[in-house]
Amino acid sequence: MTDSQRKLLELIGEKDGKLNWYKIGRIHLNKFSDPADFDSSMKHLQVKGLVEERTNGGEPLPSLFLTEKGKEQLAK
Amino acid sequence: MGPNDGPQISPTELANRNRAEAAQIQSLQSLSSRIGSVLSDDAIPAFQPGQNRQEFSGAENALVGKLMAEDSIMRQQRQDEGLVQQAMFNNLVDNGLPLVIRPDIPIRVASDIPAAPGSGAFLEVNGSIINMVDGGGITRMNPAPEASVFDTIGNYINNKQLMSPYAYNGEILNDGLASLYNNTFVAAINTAGLGLGMLGDVDTWGQENKYWGPTPLVSGALQAPGMLSRMAAIPLPARGKVPNETLPFGARGPATDWDGFDEALAGGPVRNFNTDRIKVTNRGIEVVEKHTGRFGTDEANQIMIDRLKAIDAGKYTATQQDLNFYSHELREYVRYRKLGWEAGVPSNSDQARQLWLQTHTATLDDYNLPMHADELLYHPDALKALYGE
Numbered sequence: 066m067t068d069s070q071r072k073l074l075e076l077i078g079e080k081d082g083k084l085n086w087y088k089i090g091r092i093h094l095n096k097f098s099d100p101a102d103f104d105s106s107m108k109h110l111q112v113k114g115l116v117e118e119r120t121n122g123g124e125p126l127p128s129l130f131l132t133e134k135g136k137e138q139l140a141k
Numbered sequence: 142m143g144p145n146d147g148p149q150i151s152p153t154e155l156a157n158r159n160r161a162e163a164a165q166i167q168s169l170q171s172l173s174s175r176i177g178s179v180l181s182d183d184a185i186p187a188f189q190p191g192q193n194r195q196e197f198s199g200a201e202n203a204l205v206g207k208l209m210a211e212d213s214i215m216r217q218q219r220q221d222e223g224l225v226q227q228a229m230f231n232n233l234v235d236n237g238l239p240l241v242i243r244p245d246i247p248i249r250v251a252s253d254i255p256a257a258p259g260s261g262a263f264l265e266v267n268g269s270i271i272n273m274v275d276g277g278g279i280t281r282m283n284p285a286p287e288a289s290v291f292d293t294i295g296n297y298i299n300n301k302q303l304m305s306p307y308a309y310n311g312e313i314l315n316d317g318l319a320s321l322y323n324n325t326f327v328a329a330i331n332t333a334g335l336g337l338g339m340l341g342d343v344d345t346w347g348q349e350n351k352y353w354g355p356t357p358l359v360s361g362a363l364q365a366p367g368m369l370s371r372m373a374a375i376p377l378p379a380r381g382k383v384p385n386e387t388l389p390f391g392a393r394g395p396a397t398d399w400d401g402f403d404e405a406l407a408g409g410p411v412r413n414f415n416t417d418r419i420k421v422t423n424r425g426i427e428v429v430e431k432h433t434g435r436f437g438t439d440e441a442n443q444i445m446i447d448r449l450k451a452i453d454a455g456k457y458t459a460t461q462q463d464l465n466f467y468s469h470e471l472r473e474y475v476r477y478r479k480l481g482w483e484a485g486v487p488s489n490s491d492q493a494r495q496l497w498l499q500t501h502t503a504t505l506d507d508y509n510l511p512m513h514a515d516e517l518l519y520h521p522d523a524l525k526a527l528y529g530e
Contacts, residue, residue, distance in 0.1 A: 085436075085437070086490060086493070086494045086497075087436045087437070087439075087494075087497060088439070090494065090497065090498065090501070091501075091515075091527075092515065092527060092528065094512060094513070095512055095513035099399035099400070099401075100399050100401070100402070100498040100502055101399055101400050101401040103498070104401070104491075104494060104495060104498060107494065108491060118490060121437075124437040124438060125435060125436065125437045125485070125486060126436060126437050126486070126490075126493070127490065
């Protein structure tokens with residue numbers, strides 16, 4: 066896991082369910098080496114099953130949650 | 142319309158379509174131009190229906206006839222698009238339409254709303270400028286006022302020279318570093334880079350006119366000023382200051398200097414706007430609300446929108462953050478719309494995120510804002526909400 070992926074996992078874990086990709090991108094984009102790094106890190110966490118998106122009421126963008134696997138990874 | 146009711150087509154395919162249409166337009170028209178700043182609709186005279194139309198005669202009658210035929214459509218468009226655009230159209234009619242426009246495509250007055258990919262071409266009236274707009278391609282149809290020799294040279298120098306990103310702000314540390322930087326590094330780069338840039342331009346001119354073929358060495362030399370500029374773009378500690386760098390049309394700035402950025406995926410090349418003539422209007426605020434609403438409930442955005450409404454009502458004076466936020470969201474909306482997303486976002490999160498990353502970073506560069514622009518886009522009250530998220 067790269068530093069960027071770890072950082073993103075921590076961000077999502079801290080605000081479990083309160084963030085979506087837009088909010089993360091807008092506030093934390095500068096914490097990644099560039100937008101492509103942010104994008105690929107997000108994809109990686111989802112493909113690896115560490116993070117999942119869930120619809121959030123009437124909100125147009127789904128919220129991000131840690132999966133059990135993601136919580137285990139974060140605890141390491 | 143629901144949040145995901147936009148066209149179900151991938152951003153890549155839309156971009157390819159845009160590219161093809163833009164290339165087609167460019168092959169038809171050699172004159173390209175820029176539209177002025179979006180929604181800078183001040184100083185437009187009041188609309189007076191029917192004013193001066195009878196003054197048209199002779200060859201112009203054909204155009205008047207066409208306009209009359211378009212009138213029923215125009216009336217609906219006027220209702221839809223607002224009084225300002227009515228005034229722009231009538232202002233143009235009053236001052237005489239140039240005869241260079243193509244008679245086979247419709248005329249619209251939507252100065253800030255480009256055509257969606259796949260829609261037919263139309264002529265766009267923007268003050269005294271007439272553009273042909275087609276799927277994201279914009280070509281000026283009437284000639285711009287002829288520039289003097291001095292203007293031309295001045296424009297050339299402005300486009301080629303590295304403009305220092307560091308302004309003096311009265312802080313000892315900042316001003317000392319800015320002075321050192323501007324008077325040494327910037328001066329040296331400009332001395333070397335301007336000559337290389339001219340050499341490169343001569344080379345490009347020769348290739349375009351088939352006087353000679355590709356000359357990699359000269360083309361390589363042309364890259365030097367840009368490379369030096371990149372090297373020079375090291376941020377000073379004065380975080381949050383607005384860089385005064387001026388980007389030439391289609392250039393890459395700090396926010397789009399990343400692998401994967403593609404202007405075709407971002408709704409067009411980076412432009413060079415500023416907020417000098419931006420005026421907060423109720424109509425603009427509605428567009429900002431519509432655009433930011435596609436991303437869902439957001440306290441920081443709402444605080445900024447409430448501020449804009451108060452500014453429009455005369456309760457506040459706009460701060461630079463207000464103007465930056467307003468112009469950024471309007472311009473980002475235009476980019477979304479150019480890519481076929483007037484409303485909603487792609488239902489696929491990867492595509493939705495990619496669409497935002499492309500358009501957001503391009504829009505930052507449009508107004509010469511850095512990648513990390515929170516403090517430049519949000520009032521301190523909104524920042525509290527932003528960081529509390």
